[in-house]
Amino acid sequence: DSGVTQTPKHLITATGQRVTLRCSPRSGDLSVYWYQQSLDQGLQFLIHYYNGEERAKGNILERFSAQQFPDLHSELNLSSLELGDSALYFCASSVAVIYNEQFFGPGTRLTVL
Amino acid sequence: GQQLNQSPQSMFIQEGEDVSMNCTSSSIFNTWLWYKQDPGEGPVLLIALYKAGELTSNGRLTAQFGITRKDSFLNISASIPSDVGIYFCAGPDSNSGYALNFGKGTSLLVTP
Numbered sequence: 001d002s003g004v005t006q007t008p009k010h011l012i013t014a015t016g017q018r019v020t021l022r023c024s025p026r027s028g029d030l031s032v033y034w035y036q037q038s039l040d041q042g043l044q045f046l047i048h049y050y051n052g053e054e055r056a057k058g059n060i061l062e063r064f065s066a067q068q069f070p071d072l073h074s075e076l077n078l079s080s081l082e083l084g085d086s087a088l089y090f091c092a093s094s095v096a097v098i099y100n101e102q103f104f105g106p107g108t109r110l111t112v113l
Numbered sequence: 114g115q116q117l118n119q120s121p122q123s124m125f126i127q128e129g130e131d132v133s134m135n136c137t138s139s140s141i142f143n144t145w146l147w148y149k150q151d152p153g154e155g156p157v158l159l160i161a162l163y164k165a166g167e168l169t170s171n172g173r174l175t176a177q178f179g180i181t182r183k184d185s186f187l188n189i190s191a192s193i194p195s196d197v198g199i200y201f202c203a204g205p206d207s208n209s210g211y212a213l214n215f216g217k218g219t220s221l222l223v224t225p
Contacts, residue, residue, distance in 0.1 A: 002155065002157070004155075033212055033213075035212075035213075042215055042216075042217050042218070043156070043201065043213075043215040045206070045209055045212035045213065045214070048209070048211075048212055056209045056211075056212060057209075058209050058212055090155050090156070092155075092213075100144040100146065100161065100163075100205045100211060100213075101146065101158060101161050102146075102158070102213060103158060104148075104155035104156045104157070104158075105155050106154055106155050107153075107154070107155050109153070
């Protein structure tokens with residue numbers, strides 16, 4: 001158990017819908033990263049938050065957004081969902097803004113029908 | 114981000130055999146990380162390497178940070194069935210807030 005929690009574990013929804021994925025980092029970790037894992041693209045970085053502030057963006061679509069709250073949990077919002085958004089979504093946390101060891105949650109499997 | 118190439122793509126071995134896999138990059142990394150992912154689970158950090166030439170062990174796992182800083186190697190000795198999974202190398206991308214760039218993974222299957 002990495003100490004990172006993610007909910008829900010599974011999510012099935014329809015095209016055009018909007019969903020919210022939730023992540024709670026390890027106790028004491030201030031950085032939260034979101035990654036998407038698909039069969040064809042592998043693990044891809046989406047966005048990084050540190051202590052409530054956005055620090056970096058990766059391959060994140062404009063339909064996707066995220067935030068980190070004062071209690072340090074983070075939410076990833078996916079809107080206008082398309083079939084191709086079906087994937088595993090992971091969050092990872094680390095102690096500081098520049099600290100390379102990241103600890104991953106169990107993921108949310110999103111299926112868009 | 115920087116491209117990470119892992120090989121082999123997959124391995125099918127017998128229990129008790131040793132395993133070697135590697136990861137190469139088109140650019141220099143200051144840190145190499147190795148993760149293992151079981152089906153339907155999140156990646157689990159196995160070993161972190163911080164210095165060129167460094168050799169670090171974690172039980173039956175040994176990883177090395179290549180001298181050129183463009184490659185890393187992971188060895189598993191005396192494999193057991195629970196070693197089955199996908200092994201990823203990763204390195205931090207300083208252009209993306211130190212998010213991790215991942216290789217495509219090496220899938221390991223171990224038969225009893």
